[in-house]
Amino acid sequence: xxxxxxxxLHLPFCAHRCGYCDFVTAVGRRDQHDAYVEALLGELALExxxxxxxxxxxxxxxGTPTFTEPRALERLLQSLxxxxxxxxxxxxxxxxQELAETLRRHGVNRVSLGVQSFQPHLLEVLERVAQPDTxxxxxxxxxxxxxxxxxxxxxxxxxxxxxxxxxxxxxxALELGPEHLSCYELEAKPGTRFTHTHGDELARQGEAMEGYxxxxxxxxxxxxxxxxxTANFCLPMxxxxxxxxxxxxxxxYWLGRDYLGLxxxxxSTIAGRRWRNTPRLRAYIDALAAGRxxxxxxxxxxxxxxxxxxxxxxxxxxxxxxxxxxANVLDLEALPRLQRLGLLRRDSDEQGTPTVGxxxxxRRLGGGVTADLLA
Amino acid sequence: xxxxxxxxxxxxxxxxxxKSTLADRILxxxxxxxxxxxxxxxxxxMELERERGITIKAQAVRVEWxxxxxxxxxxxxxxxxxxxxxxxxQACEGAVLLVDAAQGTQAQTLANAYLALENDLEIVPVVNKxxxxxxxxETAAKELADLIGDTPDHVLRISAKTGAGxxxxxxxxxxxxxxxxxxxxxxxxxxxxxxxxDQYRGVVxxxxxxxxxxxxxxxxxxxxLGTRFEAEELGFFAPTRRESGVLEAGEVGYVITGLKDVSRxxxxxxxxxxxxxxxxxxxxxxDVKPMVFSGLFPTDSDDYPELRDALEKLKLNDAxxxxxxxxxxxxxxxxxxxxxxxxxxxxxxxRLEREFDLDLLVTAPNVAYRVKPPHEEWREVHTPAxxxxxxxxxEEPYIRASVIVPKEYVGVVMELNNDRRGRFDHLEYLSExxxxxxxxxxxxxxxxxxxxxLKSRTRGYASFDYDVIGFRPGKLVRVDVLVAGEPxxxxxxxxxxxxxxERGRSLVERLQEEIPRQHFDVxxxxxxxxxxxxxxxxxxxxxxxxxxxxxxxxxxxRKLLERQKAGKRRMKQVxxxxxxxxxxxxxxxxxxxxxx
Numbered sequence: 001x002x003x004x005x006x007x008x009l010h011l012p013f014c015a016h017r018c019g020y021c022d023f024v025t026a027v028g029r030r031d032q033h034d035a036y037v038e039a040l041l042g043e044l045a046l047e048x049x050x051x052x053x054x055x056x057x058x059x060x061x062x063g064t065p066t067f068t069e070p071r072a073l074e075r076l077l078q079s080l081x082x083x084x085x086x087x088x089x090x091x092x093x094x095x096x097q098e099l100a101e102t103l104r105r106h107g108v109n110r111v112s113l114g115v116q117s118f119q120p121h122l123l124e125v126l127e128r129v130a131q132p133d134t135x136x137x138x139x140x141x142x143x144x145x146x147x148x149x150x151x152x153x154x155x156x157x158x159x160x161x162x163x164x165x166x167x168x169x170x171x172x173a174l175e176l177g178p179e180h181l182s183c184y185e186l187e188a189k190p191g192t193r194f195t196h197t198h199g200d201e202l203a204r205q206g207e208a209m210e211g212y213x214x215x216x217x218x219x220x221x222x223x224x225x226x227x228x229x230t231a232n233f234c235l236p237m238x239x240x241x242x243x244x245x246x247x248x249x250x251x252x253y254w255l256g257r258d259y260l261g262l263x264x265x266x267x268s269t270i271a272g273r274r275w276r277n278t279p280r281l282r283a284y285i286d287a288l289a290a291g292r293x294x295x296x297x298x299x300x301x302x303x304x305x306x307x308x309x310x311x312x313x314x315x316x317x318x319x320x321x322x323x324x325x326x327a328n329v330l331d332l333e334a335l336p337r338l339q340r341l342g343l344l345r346r347d348s349d350e351q352g353t354p355t356v357g358x359x360x361x362x363r364r365l366g367g368g369v370t371a372d373l374l375a
Numbered sequence: 376x377x378x379x380x381x382x383x384x385x386x387x388x389x390x391x392x393x394k395s396t397l398a399d400r401i402l403x404x405x406x407x408x409x410x411x412x413x414x415x416x417x418x419x420x421m422e423l424e425r426e427r428g429i430t431i432k433a434q435a436v437r438v439e440w441x442x443x444x445x446x447x448x449x450x451x452x453x454x455x456x457x458x459x460x461x462x463x464x465q466a467c468e469g470a471v472l473l474v475d476a477a478q479g480t481q482a483q484t485l486a487n488a489y490l491a492l493e494n495d496l497e498i499v500p501v502v503n504k505x506x507x508x509x510x511x512x513e514t515a516a517k518e519l520a521d522l523i524g525d526t527p528d529h530v531l532r533i534s535a536k537t538g539a540g541x542x543x544x545x546x547x548x549x550x551x552x553x554x555x556x557x558x559x560x561x562x563x564x565x566x567x568x569x570x571x572x573d574q575y576r577g578v579v580x581x582x583x584x585x586x587x588x589x590x591x592x593x594x595x596x597x598x599x600l601g602t603r604f605e606a607e608e609l610g611f612f613a614p615t616r617r618e619s620g621v622l623e624a625g626e627v628g629y630v631i632t633g634l635k636d637v638s639r640x641x642x643x644x645x646x647x648x649x650x651x652x653x654x655x656x657x658x659x660x661x662d663v664k665p666m667v668f669s670g671l672f673p674t675d676s677d678d679y680p681e682l683r684d685a686l687e688k689l690k691l692n693d694a695x696x697x698x699x700x701x702x703x704x705x706x707x708x709x710x711x712x713x714x715x716x717x718x719x720x721x722x723x724x725x726r727l728e729r730e731f732d733l734d735l736l737v738t739a740p741n742v743a744y745r746v747k748p749p750h751e752e753w754r755e756v757h758t759p760a761x762x763x764x765x766x767x768x769x770e771e772p773y774i775r776a777s778v779i780v781p782k783e784y785v786g787v788v789m790e791l792n793n794d795r796r797g798r799f800d801h802l803e804y805l806s807e808x809x810x811x812x813x814x815x816x817x818x819x820x821x822x823x824x825x826x827x828x829l830k831s832r833t834r835g836y837a838s839f840d841y842d843v844i845g846f847r848p849g850k851l852v853r854v855d856v857l858v859a860g861e862p863x864x865x866x867x868x869x870x871x872x873x874x875x876x877e878r879g880r881s882l883v884e885r886l887q888e889e890i891p892r893q894h895f896d897v898x899x900x901x902x903x904x905x906x907x908x909x910x911x912x913x914x915x916x917x918x919x920x921x922x923x924x925x926x927x928x929x930x931x932x933r934k935l936l937e938r939q940k941a942g943k944r945r946m947k948q949v950x951x952x953x954x955x956x957x958x959x960x961x962x963x964x965x966x967x968x969x970x971x
Contacts (some may be wrong), residue, residue, distance in 0.1 A: 008926055017935060183921040211916040230920050253926045267927045274930060309933055313924060337951065341895055365894050368920040371939040 003052040003260070004270050006252040007083070009040060010263030011065040011074070012281065015093075017193035018127045020155075020186060024265030024279045025063050032285065033069040036077045036263075039288035043262045044079075044279075046150050046293055049080075050260050057249035058086040064114075066094040067125050070102065077106035078119045087112055087151075091185055092130040095138035096314060100145035110247075111142050114181070116120040118172040122158045125198070132172070140175050147244060151180035156216060158186055159198040159207045166212055170219045180234040181225065181243045183216045185209075213364055229254060230316040230366060254317055256310040264294075272306065274299045302331060308374055320357030331358075333374040338362070341368050376444050378625035381552040383583065384499075385463055385723065386492060387794065389481035393503040395776060396546070397473060397535035398436075401447060402614060404541055405438035434569070435581055435627045437611045440545045446585075446611075446627035448568065450487075456715065457842060458663050462643045463489050465659055466568040466583035466627060469497040469552030472542060474518065475895030475926045476502045476510035476532070480518045480805055482779050482838035488522055497552045498523050499531070501544060505699050506534040518806055545651065555585075555625030556646065562653040565622070565630075565646040567597070570637060571693040576607070578634040581627075582646060588623045594649035599655040601751075602639040603649065607631045637694045642673035665697045665713025665916065666843055667720055669824055670738035671727070672709030674956065678733060679708050685731035686710060687724060696723060701758070705738060705865045705947050710758055713743070715823060727874070732962045738865055738954050742824045745770040745846050749853050759867040762853040764904060770846040772818040775800065777840045782810050784833040791828055795820035796871060816841075817849065820867070854879045854908070857900040861950035865959050880909040882961060887911040889958035894919075 012026045013033060026032075030160070058080060065073065065088050080086075087110040088103055094115070103111065117123050118132045130138075142150055152173050156166050173181060188195040188202050195202075217227055225233040226246075234245035252259055258270045265279035278284055279297040287294040302310075307329045314321045323330065323346075334357065336345040343362035347355050362369050388394040394570050435448045464470060470491045472850050473708050474484055479909050491498055500523060501514045513530040516530040533540030557564075582589075589595070589609060596603050610618040611628035621842045632641060642663075645656035673801060697713030714720040716735055720740060722818040727733050744756045748763040762769075776797070778788055784801070789812075792799070797814040805811050816825075821841070829837045852875050856866035866886075867954050870878045879901030886899050897913040946953035 055496075187922055213918045214921070224956075230924070231922060250925060253929065254924070259926055263925060265927070269926070269929070276532075276927075305933070309929055312933060312936055313929070316920075316924060342950065343894060360893075363920075365916060365919045366896060367921055367936070368916070368937060369919075371943055373938055374936070374940060 003050050004258040004268070005054075005056040006059075006062060006249055006257060006259040007050045007055050007080075008053055008259060008261040008263075008266060008268075009056070010250070010266040011036075011060055011357040012070050012264050013064065013067050015067055015091075016127065016129060018186065019192065019197065020126060022187075022189055022192065024065065026264075026281050027279070030054075030069060032281070033072040034326070035285050035289070036281070037068070037072040038074060039285045040262055041079050042288040042291070043294065046288075046291075047168045047260065047262075050268070053081075055081055056085070057252060058083045059249040060086075060088045062089055063134060064089070064091045064094060066090040066099060070099065073103060074106065075371075077103070077108065079108075082107050085110055087247070087249055089114065090138070092138035095141055097141045097144065100147070102143045104147065109147070109251055110151065111147055112151040112153060112167075112180075112247075113138060113142070113163070113178075115152045116155045117175065118160075118169050119161075121241070122161055122165065122169075125159055126155065126220065136176065137208055139178075140285045149180070149243075150178045150181060152176075152178045152182045154216075155186050156180060156183060156212045157204070157205075158200075159201045162210075163208070163212065163215060167219065168216060170216065174220075175224045176224050181220060181241065182232050183220070184231055185213060205343045214360045217360070217364070226318070227363075228318045230363060234286055254313040256306065262342045272303070274301055293318065294296065298329060311374060313368055315358055315373070316363070320355035321347070322349065322350070323354045326353060326365065329336075330373055334372050338369060344373070376557070376623070376626070379442045380442065381446070381555055381625045381885045382469065382510065382548055383448060383467045383550045383555060383625070383627055384469040384471060384552050385448045385450050385467050386471045387450060387460075387464075387490075388503075389478070389487075389489035391473070392473050392475040392481070392484070393535045394473055395695070396445060396652055397419065397471070397501075397503065397533075397541065398449065400535050401445075401539045401545065402436065402438065402540055404538075404545065405440050409462070411853075416782075426433065430630070431763070435612060435629075436614045437627065437778040438613065440549065443547070443549050444626075446583075446949055447831040448627060456717075456719070457486070457490070458661060459642055460487070460567070461494065462568045462659070464491055464494045464496060464567055465657075467494075467496055467552075468555060468717065469548060471499045471501055471548065472523070473501050473517050474515050475630055476512045476515045477507050479511075479515045479809065480522060480779065482777050482840035483834060484519075485777060485779070485811065486840040486842075487638040489849070492523070496527075499547050500525060500529065501531045501533055501550055502531055503535055506531050506537055506539070516805065518782055520638070521805075545928060557587075557624040558595075559587065559624040561586035562651045563589055563648045564653045564657055565589060565644075565659050566638060567644050567646060569642060570694070572637050573631075576633065578632045578637050578640050580632055580640055580646070582622070582625050582630055583627050584622045586624055586653070587651075588621055589646070589650070590621045592789045595630070595632075595646050596652065597640055598647055599644045599660045600639060600641060603725060604632045604634055609632045626756045637691050641694060663695055663715065663717060664743070665695065665948055666743055667716055667740050669712055669713045669714070669720060669740040669745060670701055670703065670706065670709055670758065671712050671724070671740070672703065672736045672738050674734040676707045680923075681731065682710065682727070682733055683737070685727050686712070688703065688731075689726060693723070695719065703760075703865045703951050705863050705954065706738070707947075709736075713757065714740075717826070734878050736959065738959060742772050742817075742819045742822060744851070744869065758871045759853055760864040762867075764853075764868055766846060769850045769851050771851060773815055773844050773847045774818050774821065774841040775844045776816050776821070777812045777842075778812050778814070778837055779805065780810055780812070780833050780837045781808055784836060785810055785812065786831065787832045788812060788837065791825075791832060792816060793826060811813075815844065817847075818843065827920045836879050840888070846891050850905050854882070855902050856882065857898070857899050857902060857907075858886075858890070858949050858954065859895075859952045861952075863949050863954070875903060883909040883911045885961040886911055886958055889961050890952070892916045895951070912970050 016027045086108045088108050089112045090116045115135050188208045220233045226236045228246050261268045267276045275296040275298045284294045347358050386394045438445050450460045457907045500519045503513045505512045512532045516527045520527045564586045565584045567580045569581040571579050593606050607620050608631040643660040647653040690696050695715050698710045701711040746756050747753045747768040792814045797816040800813040802812045850872040852872050855862050883899050883901045896915045900907045901909040
């Protein structure tokens with residue numbers, strides 16, 4: 001078995017937990033950063049067979065990876081294999097010139113910046129520390145350090161956000177000209193502090209905000225970005241000197257490739273087996289300190305389930321799927337119906353093999369359309 | 376036993392006035408059962424009957440009191456079974472008319488009393504529950520005496536619960552109810568007043584022998600239907616089955632027929648002997664026809680065979696139940712079922728769900744219509760979708776509704792009846808406080824929520840009964856519902872022309888709330904023929920995606936998708952539109968009048 005060519009590392013530490021966040025995070029704990037990084041490397045060492053000797057992509061996600069103590073972060077980066085694409089998630093307020101250069105020096109060639117919004121009052125609602133100027137400063141520091149592949153995370157559908165405020169957010173982002181943008185609708189998970197505070201207001205705005213997704217897509221595609229995944233946009237090759245700026249690491253998830261995830265709460269999927277590490281920081285560190293694997297929740301994926309996932313994820317991309325590959329999980333009778341409704345396009349590739357892809361409207365309604373399309 | 380030592384009687388009462396309790400006391404008092412083996416409300420044998428406090432199927436029990444054979448014939452206690460009640464009463468010479476001392480005369484008291492009087496029965500008036508603190512036996516006795524043209528001092532006052540006065544009731548039955556007066560030497564005739572089905576022995580007929588005598592192994596014939604069989608066993612219940620070999624003139628008992636199909640032996644028919652047949656059947660046989668219809672569809676279409684088997688089994692014990700396969704484009708395969716009335720429908724539905732563990736979708740009930748299309752004969756229509764587009768004439772069933780209320784509610788009852796196309800017939804004071812009103816109403820106007828409305832508007836004081844009085848012409852139209860241009864058969868309704876617009880509008884509004892937003896605008900229209908009378912639009916969704924999808928949440932997202940998928944499976948596909956099953960019940964809630 002060849003190991004996974006895609007490696008994810010989870011760095012859970014944050015200065016503050018934002019109300020809407022539902023990732024595995026740990027606030028502060030500066031005294032544990034070293035131990036955690038040791039544990040991460042320990043887990044990597046335990047799984048030599050699961051990772052390809054020359055991984056294609058690395059992704060350091062969080063949490064706020066750049067909140068990790070610089071010494072610990074450096075130790076981690078030094079110990080990792082080099083990859084073609086190495087991404088680190090960063091919060092603007094943590095990005096100093098020094099940090100930017102450290103990242104660059106250790107082979108990081110892509111930074112995903114948690115911008116979320118450029119409106120001070122909306123950043124406050126989201127409990128973000130950064131101000132609009134902090135974002136700009138971070139962006140230029142990264143550019144100065146030589147980063148030519150920067151991605152922005154933006155959130156829309158924030159309580160109180162008007163359509164024109166969303167437009168200014170997009171305009172401000174476009175002004176800076178990042179190579180890549182991820183735009184997410186805010187998800188108010190039931191039972192979270194955030195929903196408790198803002199749920200009523202969100203419910204009131206629900207109908208008005210229905211058009212925001214469309215607005216985001218229109219604005220960014222009009223600015224020349226490629227809408228290559230439901231929530232992701234990048235500059236097309238012709239504007240990027242022939243580079244493919246799609247997030248290669250994430251593309252691996254969406255194309256159903258194997259990936260190894262290390263760290264608390266991290267998920268791996270390799271050869272039909274998916275497992276999730278314990279989300280408990282202490283338990284994770286202790287297990288690896290004792291040289292044991294952390295506790296894992298394992299799920300076996302049947303070929304049919306894997307095919308269904310490929311369809312679910314593949315339809316989010318702008319490249320069509322080959323029907324024959326998924327004929328066993330598709331409801332072939334739904335195809336003409338969805339086509340008539342203008343949600344789906346049937347075509348064929350260069351070899352003349354039939355394909356399906358979603359139209360722009362189909363992609364905006366992708367959840368329901370996919371549910372229709374799966375047998 | 377010679378006929379002059381026999382008394383056949385029933386106990387008749389409004390629901391909950393204590394009929395079953397009195398029957399229990401009688402059985403105890405006559406030592407038919409000891410207190411120890413006494414089962415609460417022994418005559419009500421089915422679980423459901425006990426729970427609802429009503430008796431569905433009649434039985435007869437023989438007891439002895441001071442040297443006289445008493446046959447206590449139980450009667451069903453609800454309006455839907457008027458015909459069965461009247462047959463049970465025809466098997467008697469007398470009836471104990473029981474009234475709650477606190478509640479006084481109620482609608483079913485009246486209905487039962489009139490039935491008894493029509494059958495020339497001697498009525499023994501009894502006021503029950505005199506032990507209740509709020510009892511007013513004097514007023515109740517006066518009302519009762521007025522009702523049957525007797526004097527209050529002739530009315531017995533008892534408590535079936537404590538047993539006080541029950542012996543006097545038996546004495547009065549012996550003293551006042553006439554002995555049977557058939558001819559013991561004439562060709563045998565027996566009235567079938569009830570039947571049930573035993574899975575090993577076949578149809579069991581409950582009979583009252585009027586003339587002659589019947590014995591085991593005798594070839595018999597049911598005169599109206601012409602069904603022939605041999606009496607496998609004869610006997611009576613006391614209260615358990617006792618085989619007697621012979622049933623003589625005046626006696627009540629059972630006949631085991633060995634027939635495998637209840638519909639071959641109808642209540643009201645006359646049994647006679649093949650060897651010495653009677654020339655004339657006993658009077659009063661009617662072919663009872665269902666008046667209320669509803670579609671029964673399994674929620675899960677895989678359960679169709681189970682539903683079919685369950686209906687077959689129920690039909691064995693319920694000759695009045697009618698069903699035929701129905702295919703709805705919206706709801707799939709199911710059955711169109713006909714019932715005697717609303718309670719009958721409710722009982723069948725509950726038995727299907729409870730005894731057969733079926734999950735059912737029951738469409739809004741409608742009545743039977745008689746229609747005359749141009750150049751065609753009259754025929755009956757059981758579902759709105761079958762109503763022809765062009766009609767020369769159409770008739771709908773009418774009822775005579777009988778309502779008793781305290782006088783301050785006369786106004787609201789009149790208002791309700793006027794709203795429901797009622798025609799006032801009659802009003803009388805039963806006492807200074809209580810009024811009895813009768814109205815003629817289309818049956819269609821009461822099948823949905825009339826009773827609930829009546830109860831809520833009169834704060835529960837109204838009592839209600841009705842009789843179907845026949846078909847009358849009506850200005851009726853069929854309102855069709857179109858979802859995204861496709862007519863939905865299961866949502867069609869037949870309404871009076873004057874209320875078509877309003878009903879169509881409220882149905883369409885209701886459906887707009889029930890039908891979830893789809894991937895395109897969905898027009899919901901109500902139309903009469905090709906004329907659209909109401910329209911609403913379910914706006915298309917603009918967005919339906921999960922925001923993020925990365926390595927860590929693929930499993931969760933997949934499960935969400937599978938749930939969404941499962942939700943879609945529960946919907947019924949109407950053309951391109953997914954319609955939840957609840958939407959098909961929208962017609963039940965028209966005008967915001969919630970049903971229960």
